[in-house]
Amino acid sequence: xxxxxxxDDLEYWGLDELHLEACCQHNYHxxxxxxxxxxxxxxxxxxxxxxxxxxxxQGKSKTTADAGSCYSRWKQRAWDLLEKPQTSKAAxxxxxxxxxxxxxxxxxxxxxxxxxxxFDVVEAAL
Numbered sequence: 057x058x059x060x061x062x063x064d065d066l067e068y069w070g071l072d073e074l075h076l077e078a079c080c081q082h083n084y085h086x087x088x089x090x091x092x093x094x095x096x097x098x099x100x101x102x103x104x105x106x107x108x109x110x111x112x113x114q115g116k117s118k119t120t121a122d123a124g125s126c127y128s129r130w131k132q133r134a135w136d137l138l139e140k141p142q143t144s145k146a147a148x149x150x151x152x153x154x155x156x157x158x159x160x161x162x163x164x165x166x167x168x169x170x171x172x173x174x175f176d177v178v179e180a181a182l
Contacts, residue, residue: 059087059091060091062084073085138150142157
């Protein structure tokens, strides 16, 4: 059983952790501390990649500026436009247009299939 769930159950039923047997209480507190430590590390790891992403983007911009290659700059811009809609307004607009085209495409297919089905019914009636 998960220690956090057990802790929630104890709280729900109004029981104090001190009512546990000494051996169980010791194991319970060890596991609870381990789970809290793991959650803290996970929270830190979620915060840290955002900082690393920002540093990498800054590093990439410095690298592309240092390289001076027109091709590499356009390649990075195209990549950001197509794969990362959060990077610019143009990327957001492009992603919305793609979703819109995707839905229009499927809607058109369904309408065409429906029309073919209707024509089959009409032919059978004649």
